Amino acid sequence: MGFFFLVFLCFFFGGVADLRLQRKLKGRFATTTTTTTTTEKVSLGREKIVAFFTLGRRLLHAAGGRGGTSQAGSSFFFSSRGLYSTMATAPTIDAPAAATVKKLHGREFYESIGSPKYILAPMVDQSEFAWRMLSRSFMPPELQSKLLAYTPMFHARLFSQDAPKPPYNKYRDSHFQCVLPKDPATLWLDGNPLVGDRPLFVQFCANDPQHLLAAALKVAPYCDAVDLNLGCPQGIAKKGHYGSFLQEDQELIYRLINTLHENLPIPVTAKIRILETKEKTLEYAKNVLSAGASILTVHGRRREQKSHLTGVADWEYIRYLRDNLPAETVIFANGNVLEHGDIEECIAATGADGVMSAEGNLSNPAIFAPEPQPGAFEDEFWRGRDGKGGWRVDAVFRRYLDILHKYVKGGEPPARRPLFVPGKGMDTEWMTEEIVIPPKKGSKSEAFGNPNYGALQAHMFHLLRHFVSKHHDVRDALARARLGELEQFEGIYKMVEKKVAEGLIEYEETDGKSMEDPAEEERLKKLVEEMGPAETSATAILRCKRPWWCVQPIIRPLPKEAMARGAIQPGKKDKKRVAEEEANGGEKRVKGDETNGGDAKVVEAVKEELEKQTEFQTSELVSG
Secondary structure, eight states: OHHHHHHHHHHHHEEEHHHHHHHHTTTTTTTTTSSOOOOHHHHHHHHHHHHHHHHHHHHHTHHHSSOEEOOOOOOOEEETEEEOOTTTTTOOOOOOOOTTSOOOOHHHHHHHOOOOOOOOOOOOOTSSSHHHHHHHSSOOGGGGGEEEEEEEEEEEEHHHOOOOOSSSSSHHHHHHOOBBBSSSOOOOSSSTTTOOOOHHHHEEEOOOOOOHHHHHHHHHHGGGGEEEEEESSSSSHHHHHHHGGGTOOOOHHHHHHHHHHHHOOOOOEEEOOOOSSSSHHHHHHHHHTTTTEEEEESSOOOTTTOGGGOOOOOHHHHHHHHHHHHTEEEEEEHHHHTTHHHHHHHHHHHSEEEEEHHHHHHHOTTTTTOOOTTTTTTTTTTOTTTSSEBBBBBHHHHHHHHHHHIIIIIIOOOOOOOOOTTTTTOOOOOSSSSSOOOOOSSSOOOTTTHHHHHHHHHHHHTTTTTHHHTTTHHHHHHHHOTTTTHHHHHHHHHHHHHHHHHHHHHHHHHGGGGGOOOOHHHHHHHHHHHHHGGOOOOHOOOOOOOOOOOOOOOOOOOOHHHHHHHHHHOOOHHHHHHHHHHHHTOOOOTTTTTTTTHHHHHHHHHHHHHHHHHHSOOOSOOOO
8 A cells, every 4th residue: 555545544534533523522612602712622623633643543554564665755664653754854753642542551562662772851840842852863763762751740730720711721831732722723842743752751740649640631642651750859749748758658659550550541650769678669669560550660769869968879779670570561770870871781780671861861962872973973073082072062052942943933943154173174253253142022031831941041051061160151141041032042052152162173272181180180080099989979070071062961979078078967857866866875976076066976977877878889870
């Protein structure tokens, strides 16, 4: 059966389905008036989109699931997820999930979405559409299906509850933008298979099964699965009773997951943190899986490990789960991924099916992509004389802005000069031009109600962390920029582009010596020698350090280092614990006690607690 004939059948039967759908939903959208509101039309339009893609997928399966070549010469192939095109200009096409499509579970579901090995973590206000597209843009064509992305974490109750009149739900409209709010309804950003935002999981935090189900049903047509957040360790999660603060209530966790498993047309997954022991963590995992979770993501840190106490994730816990859970269980490992090479190391150590990255991805959105071959992307990927390389910050910044222009703003990116590469005889006159950043507009910013604009500034501070530590004028410009005003960020981009070019020229003129710092390197090596490779972040710094014009991980000090620097101060609980020990006659004499007014006892108590909380399998990885 020819390709274009199949497409014709998709449209024909999609139209038939549209008529049937309108009759079926007639009562649902009935009002007291004789006219249909715009909101009602948009809602009906969403159902039409689902019906069209569902019918199309059925017809493609009827063709035998085989590929071929169209008359236009573009190659394509069929899979369980729909039609894929290998044209350089054509995005992946994927059918939105619908109740009429067979619901898969566990490994069968995992394989149906391409068995992804690289997972972009759910990050509050940071894993939005534009950032996901940026991360996907670095993946070579043969690995496109291997990258699974999560949305930011959404609050299920706020997401699901509608007001009686428009705007029905500002929270939902400003966080998940899957369909353009106009008539006729058309797919837009989040989960849009036509632009390649698949596979996609939507994550919610919740403590009420019905709120979670109501929220999940609203996103089901536009994603591949819904994930329950059981890992957030922040204070707001404790106050709201969600995330990792549900782990003491295993019965509630079971009901949350099982409610989705029994009632949602797409699979449910869950992300957890490890508990105090491997055995308790195994029981926790079994409860999550028995409730119906198709995929289990395990963050190898405990709830207490956050901020300066982040420390090292324990991969041995994840390996223990792998060895003691059924072989068909799909497990994602999270933690300790600073660079691309750490992904394979993590898989080898844990036996996980895939590896999730959060902080590593924020510092380097290309972390999931293998390093380009020599000669490829030479204008974007820099290589030094020592053989180390990295993606240039100006190249990544440019890609990010182009995605915002094209998909979010809906226009063409501004004309840009080629990225400067030393030794290519390129013009440098532009480097003498004055860069003017336009003033803030008086009207309401475009960032209002759009998560992609709202996340831009924070993303750039992560991406340019090492860059702005040297170039304070760029840091100040970023701080002053108004969210959503792309013209201002275009001006900042020009500043970055110019400084990168100047840095590259200086590097070449000094034969690489401009980036050498023998004293600092010697200091770091001495720390490693004195403390041991597993006891200091200097080990990771020496391995990951690149020039400031390259994206690179932000490496936290280990807890003991943070304590030595005074970054961790004794809290009320620590002081109270010491006071109780003294009252019971069990206090310990600490050197310096007499002169420090007893504070040394508290510091020692904190150190002991740190050792308990971070006494894991040694690793040089300290973040991610």
